Amino acid sequence: MAAGTLEHTPTAAAEPSRRRTMTLNMGPQHPSTHGVLRVVLDLDGEVILKAVADIGFLHTGIEKQCETKTWQQVVPLTDRVDYLSNLANNLAYCLAVERLLQLEIPPRAQYLRVMLTELSRIASHLVWLGTHALDIGAMSMFMYCFREREDILKILEMFSGQRMMTSYLRIGGVALDAPRGWEKVVGKFLSEFPSRIDMYENLLTGNPIWTIRTKGVGYMSLEDLLDWGVTGPMIRAAGLKWDIRKDEPYSGYDKFDFEVPTRTESDVFARYQVRIEELRQSHKIAKQALDGMPPGPFQADAPKILLPEREKMKTEMEALICHFKIVTEGFSVPAGEAYACVEAPRGELGYYVVSDGTTKPYRVHMRTPSFANLQILAPMLENTLIADSIAALGSMDFVLGDTDR
Amino acid sequence: MDFLLLSLIKTGLVAFVFLTALAYLQWIERKVIAHVQVRVGPNRVGPHGLLQPLTDTIKLLTKEDLIPAHVNKFFYLLAPVIGVAMALISISVIPFGPKITVPFTSIETYLGLTDLNIGVLVPLACSGIGVYAVALAGWSSNNKYALLGGLRASAQMVSYELPLAVAIAAPLLMHNSLSMREIVESQNVVKWGFLYNWSIFSYFGIPFVAFIIFLICAFAETNRIPFDLPEAENELVAGFHTEYSSMKFAAFFMAEYANMTTICCLAVILFLGGWLPPTPGLDWVPGAVFFASGVLMLYHGTVNLARARDRISLPLFGVIFCGIGVLHWIPVLMPITTPLFWFLSKTLFLLFLYIWVRATLPRFRYDQLMHFAWGWMFPVSIGTLFATGLLVAVWK
Numbered sequence: 001m002a003a004g005t006l007e008h009t010p011t012a013a014a015e016p017s018r019r020r021t022m023t024l025n026m027g028p029q030h031p032s033t034h035g036v037l038r039v040v041l042d043l044d045g046e047v048i049l050k051a052v053a054d055i056g057f058l059h060t061g062i063e064k065q066c067e068t069k070t071w072q073q074v075v076p077l078t079d080r081v082d083y084l085s086n087l088a089n090n091l092a093y094c095l096a097v098e099r100l101l102q103l104e105i106p107p108r109a110q111y112l113r114v115m116l117t118e119l120s121r122i123a124s125h126l127v128w129l130g131t132h133a134l135d136i137g138a139m140s141m142f143m144y145c146f147r148e149r150e151d152i153l154k155i156l157e158m159f160s161g162q163r164m165m166t167s168y169l170r171i172g173g174v175a176l177d178a179p180r181g182w183e184k185v186v187g188k189f190l191s192e193f194p195s196r197i198d199m200y201e202n203l204l205t206g207n208p209i210w211t212i213r214t215k216g217v218g219y220m221s222l223e224d225l226l227d228w229g230v231t232g233p234m235i236r237a238a239g240l241k242w243d244i245r246k247d248e249p250y251s252g253y254d255k256f257d258f259e260v261p262t263r264t265e266s267d268v269f270a271r272y273q274v275r276i277e278e279l280r281q282s283h284k285i286a287k288q289a290l291d292g293m294p295p296g297p298f299q300a301d302a303p304k305i306l307l308p309e310r311e312k313m314k315t316e317m318e319a320l321i322c323h324f325k326i327v328t329e330g331f332s333v334p335a336g337e338a339y340a341c342v343e344a345p346r347g348e349l350g351y352y353v354v355s356d357g358t359t360k361p362y363r364v365h366m367r368t369p370s371f372a373n374l375q376i377l378a379p380m381l382e383n384t385l386i387a388d389s390i391a392a393l394g395s396m397d398f399v400l401g402d403t404d405r
Numbered sequence: 406m407d408f409l410l411l412s413l414i415k416t417g418l419v420a421f422v423f424l425t426a427l428a429y430l431q432w433i434e435r436k437v438i439a440h441v442q443v444r445v446g447p448n449r450v451g452p453h454g455l456l457q458p459l460t461d462t463i464k465l466l467t468k469e470d471l472i473p474a475h476v477n478k479f480f481y482l483l484a485p486v487i488g489v490a491m492a493l494i495s496i497s498v499i500p501f502g503p504k505i506t507v508p509f510t511s512i513e514t515y516l517g518l519t520d521l522n523i524g525v526l527v528p529l530a531c532s533g534i535g536v537y538a539v540a541l542a543g544w545s546s547n548n549k550y551a552l553l554g555g556l557r558a559s560a561q562m563v564s565y566e567l568p569l570a571v572a573i574a575a576p577l578l579m580h581n582s583l584s585m586r587e588i589v590e591s592q593n594v595v596k597w598g599f600l601y602n603w604s605i606f607s608y609f610g611i612p613f614v615a616f617i618i619f620l621i622c623a624f625a626e627t628n629r630i631p632f633d634l635p636e637a638e639n640e641l642v643a644g645f646h647t648e649y650s651s652m653k654f655a656a657f658f659m660a661e662y663a664n665m666t667t668i669c670c671l672a673v674i675l676f677l678g679g680w681l682p683p684t685p686g687l688d689w690v691p692g693a694v695f696f697a698s699g700v701l702m703l704y705h706g707t708v709n710l711a712r713a714r715d716r717i718s719l720p721l722f723g724v725i726f727c728g729i730g731v732l733h734w735i736p737v738l739m740p741i742t743t744p745l746f747w748f749l750s751k752t753l754f755l756l757f758l759y760i761w762v763r764a765t766l767p768r769f770r771y772d773q774l775m776h777f778a779w780g781w782m783f784p785v786s787i788g789t790l791f792a793t794g795l796l797v798a799v800w801k
Contacts, residue, residue, distance in 0.1 A: 024549050031642065046553065046771055137630055137768030143442035209631055209767050386553070386641075387634070387770040 021049060028057045032135045032390045035400030039377070041389070048389055051381035053374060058404040066364035070330030071097055072171055074361060078351075079165040081366060082402035085124040087117045087156075088344035089351075090169035093364070095250055095340035096351040097171045100333050103302055107294040109173040110252040115186070115289035116159060116168065117251075117342075118282040122193070123152040124345035125275050125282075132272070132394035133204060136213050141203060148196055151189045158185060172306045173299030183290065190287050197279050204272070214269035218380055218392030222266065229372045232347025234396065237274045238266035244343040251342075256285050268395040275397075278345075305331045330359035346370055346397055370402035411514060416497075419518055423496055427662045428458035434760045441764040452718035468651035473546075476648060480545035485649065485656035488538030492663035495528040499670045500586045502680045502744035508737045515586070516680075516744065524585040525577065528671055529570060532626055532664065536562045539628075542657070543645035554644025557634045557771055561625055564775060565632075568782035569622035575615035575793040576604045576675040589679030601685070603678035608796045615789045616676040618782055620758075623668040625778070627661060629759055631766040632774060669755040670748075677751050680744035688739065691746035696730030699723045 022043045028036040036057035042050040062081055066074045078093045079086040091113055098105065105113075130145030153163040158179050160168040168175050204210045220230075222238040235242055243260040245253040261277035263270035299306045307326055308319035325331070335357035341350035347369030354363040373396050380396075381389045432447065432454065439446025447454030472478060502516030521527060536559050543555015577583060580591040594602040605613040625632035634644075641647070646657045673679060682690070699722075705711060706719025733742045769777065 022549060046557075133767065137633070138766065140438075140442045140764045143444060147443055203765070204767075207767065209769060212773055213767060213770055385770060385772065 027054075032393060034131060034393070034398065037374075037398075037400055037403075039381075039389075039393075041381075041386070043386070046385050046387075048381050048384055048386065051378050051389070053377045055371075055374065055400070055403050058400045060401075060405065062405045063364055063366060066361055068360070070359050071333055071361060072326075072330060074364060075169060075171070076165065076167045078366075079167050080401060081368065081405050082344065082346070082349070082370065082399050083164060084127050084399055085120050085345045086164065086166060087113075087120040087168065088342055088349055089366075090167065091117055091251065092340055092342045092344070092349050092351040093353070094169050094171050095342065096338045096353045097333060099338040099340055100336055100353065100355055101171070101302070101305065103172050103300045103305070105173060105251070105300055106297045107252065108296045109298045109300070111289045111293050112159075112174050112178060112298060113169060113251050114253065114256065115286050115293075116156065116166075118286040118289070119152050119155060119186075121282045121345045122279055122286070123149045123156075125279050126152075128275065128345075128394075128397040129200065129272075129279075132391075132397070135390050135394045136210065138204065138207075138210070141200065144196070144200065144203075148193065155182075155186055155189060158182060170299065170306060172302050173297075177298045178293075183293075186286070186290050190283060190290060193283050194280070197276065197283075201276060205276070211269060213387075213391055214272060214395075215265070215267060217268045217384070217388045218271075218395055219265075219267045220376055220380055224379065225266070225376065228376045230347070230376055231372065232344070232369050233271055233274045233278065234347070234373060236261065237263045237270035239264040244341055244348055248341070250340070253285075256288050258285050268391050271395040271397075332357060332359045333361075341367070344369055346399070346402065347373060366405055368402045368405060370398035370400070371405075374398050374403055411512070412518070415514070415518055419496065423493070423663075423666075424659075425458075427659055427666065428462060430662050430666065430756065431461070431658075432458050433756075434763075437757065437760045438764045441761070452721075462655075465651055465655040470652065471650045473648050475547045477545040477547065480541045481648075482653075484538045484542035484545060485653045485660075487541070488535060488660040489656040489663070491531040491535040491538065492660035492667070495531045495667040496663070496670070498524040498527045498585060499667065499674065500589065500679065501748050502741065503590075505740050508741075516741065517586070520584055520586045523583045525573060525583045525588070525671075525675070528667055529566070529573070532562070532668075533566060535660070535664070538657075538660065539645050542649070546645070546648035548648050550641045550643070551645050551647045554641045554647070557641075558628060558645055561628070561632065561634065561774060561778075564778040565622045565625035565782070568618055568778065568786040569626055571783070571786040571790050572615045572619040572622060573671075573675060574790050575612050578790070578793050578797050579604060579607065579612065585674050585679075589674055589681065592678045593681055595685055599684050601678050601681045601683060603681065603683075604676045608793060608800075611789060611792045611796060612676060615786065615793065616672065618786045618789065619672055619676065620755075622782060623672065624759070624762070625774070627664045627668060627759075629661075629665070630763040631768045633768055634771055634774060665756065665759055666752070669752045669759070672755055673748060673751045680748040682743075682747050688743055689734070691743055692730045692733030694730070694746075695726050695733060699726030699728075699730055702726060 024041045024043050025038065026041055027033040027038040033039065038054040038057065040052045040054060041048050060080070062077050066077055069077065074093060075090055078089040081089050126145040126149045130142040130149075133139075133141035133145075156166050156168070157163045159182065160166040160175065162168075220234075220238065222235070222240060225235050225238050226240070231242065239262055241260050241262050244250070245258075246260050258281045259277075261274050261281065263273055303319065303322045304325070307313075308316075308323055312319040313323045314320075333355040335355050337352065337354040339350055339352045341348050343349075348367065349369055350367035352363075352365040352367065353361055356362040377393070377396070380392050384392065435457075436446040436454070447457040450456040450460050472481065497518040498521050500515065500517035500520060504513060504515050506513050539558040539562065540555050543551045543553075543558065546552070546555075576588065580588045582588055582591065592602050592604060596602050596606075600606055605616050624630075628634075646654055649657060701723075702719050703723030706715055706721075706723055710716055710719075732738055733746065
């Protein structure tokens with residue numbers, strides 16, 4: 001098992017005096033490791049001398065499974081990678097494959113993608129905020145955040161029929177057009193949400209206990225973060241204005257007006273502030289998408305890739321043939337390779353797909369932000385207290401499904 | 406009447422009411438926190454989940470009494486016993502009301518089990534010994550999380566006992582007694598014609614500072630948020646009672662709630678005038694409060710029914726509350742019910758504060774907590790003590 005490969009040597013040997021340390025095995029079942037993460041801690045009292053992260057408990061082999069599915073069938077698998085922001089995963093995969101197919105995505109589909117991805121970013125950040133606050137002891141925040149998240153899940157269910165594993169995106173567009181009455185539901189949520197963010201801030205931002213628990217905790221310098229390949233809110237909290245939505249716009253993000261929040265302190269509090277501000281910005285983007293939703297088709301004009309309309313399939317020979325081919329063997333993608341990345345709630349999420357010209361991917365690789373971000377766990381936790389390690393872990397906002405895939 | 410028989414009856418009564426109250430305190434806590442968190446709380450067992458404490462007790466009693474193989478058996482079993490015993494003993498010195506005559510008899514007795522001339526020291530001593538329960542539980546469990554929890558708890562409780570005791574010293578100076586009954590009696594003075602001389606109302610509010618210090622230390626002493634580090638679930642799983650299950654766990658649980666209740670009673674007696682109302686002439690209030698809430702429940706249970714499932718429970722409780730209200734207005738019972746009402750409502754308010762804080766605040770870090778105790782609470786409490794002493798010396 002993994003324990004054998006950990007090379008876990010007590011740090012006592014490195015000390016000049018014969019200091020006795022305690023090895024504490026935190027996880028994989030522990031309330032604050034947010035899933036099945038195992039951290040082996042060397043403790044001197046409550047001070048962590050050394051931390052070793054042991055991942056892999058949630059390994060599902062999704063990357064390998066992708067090679068056995070047709071191109072479209074991979075989309076539901078990508079849902080399960082980062083189950084808190086599944087739409088970002090769908091989007092990154094679809095963008096990569098669409099790059100190979102050179103598909104033109106109609107504006108309505110792009111706006112739907114952006115709106116729902118931003119809503120799921122809000123949902124993901126809400127889960128982070130709730131659990132992070134719960135870790136530090138503010139238990140009511142958890143319930144408030146999940147109340148709002150519930151509204152978003154209901155919206156996702158309205159669009160796709162599923163609350164979490166939506167698989168709403170299709171290669172070439174989205175699965176279904178927006179349902180009747182969606183403007184009202186989304187509009188109602190978006191009009192209420194800013195006051196809810198203010199409420200979270202009321203409870204936490206000015207709270208002296210919250211600030212002394214988070215300020216100066218879990219500091220990492222920008223150079224270190226860059227060296228480790230950390231992305232997302234963590235690097236923005238260290239002062240680097242790096243957001244793929246702005247720097248390499250995809251799916252029409254260049255048409256939206258939003259800010260990239262940054263802080264320079266690079267501690268738990270700065271990450272908290274960045275994510276809270278991102279909630280506001282995501283709300284802003286979703287609002288723009290709602291107001292400016294263009295009419296038109298929700299799927300690209302690609303009869304050999306996307307299923308034809310039901311009526312056409314029954315009346316037109318061509319459509320019936322396409323339908324039969326897509327359903328039985330899928331569509332083939334020109335040989336080549338493509339990399340597409342999106343700004344997921346946790347950082348840069350990239351999908352690298354290789355096609356050998358058949359109806360199944362030759363290789364799908366995911367560059368997941370949780371995995372890259374989790375690398376800094378060991379240097380971050382060294383010489384901190386156990387209580388700080390919990391705050392620092394929470395501020396990294398990793399998802400173990402995203403880490404292990 | 407025979408002293409022994411009377412004491413036995415009183416002890417039985419207090420023990421029954423206290424233990425039931427502890428069980429229902431937990432129900433109240435769950436309900437209050439649920440409503441703070443926009444949830445419903447327990448509502449499956451009985452109307453509004455009112456039988457939940459009963460089922461919880463049955464569950465804990467009938468669970469397998471597990472003793473892990475790696476524990477130090479003697480201390481492992483001793484710890485919860487010390488914890489719960491020390492938590493429950495303190496209630497015996499708490500006076501709930503003045504001297505009364507039992508209705509329809511000529512028996513005169515005090516409301517409260519006993520009155521020691523060193524009464525105030527008993528809860529302090531008990532909580533001092535109670536630290537052993539936590540330390541022993543953490544050590545004997547032979548579990549790393551439990552050990553860390555036990556260490557944190559002992560350090561924290563020992564540190565906060567100091568400002569707590571100093572904060573208590575302020576009202577002792579003012580009332581010149583260690584007997585809780587005498588402390589309350591000496592607050593039984595009406596000043597400026599409308600205000601009972603509760604400790605916090607006297608000496609320019611200096612005792613109010615002591616009261617705040619006492620409350621904060623009480624939170625730490627009972628290991629509640631924001632000072633619940635010893636059992637910080639998100640860091641130490643369950644802290645010192647990680648390895649305990651069934652009744653042994655229930656004993657720790659009960660000890661926590663008993664400590665909470667006792668320390669709130671202590672705060673009420675030392676600072677908030679015990680069973681005294683805020684101003685004279687409020688004897689009609691207790692009955693009115695119950696009667697009004699009863700009428701409100703009847704209204705919402707019959708005329709203005711919001712939820713169908715309340716059609717039986719709300720009118721029933723409405724009638725019961727109206728009945729309790731009427732009881733408070735019966736002249737024979739008034740000398741008993743009125744002081745009890747004021748005492749219990751003040752205690753319940755403080756307990757509500759505990760629960761409210763738990764639903765709101767995050768928790769401290771271990772070193773911050775110690776720094777808070779030694780760097781802030783201790784100097785401030787010493788300062789308060791000096792100020793009170795000076796004022797008492799000048800005034801009296």
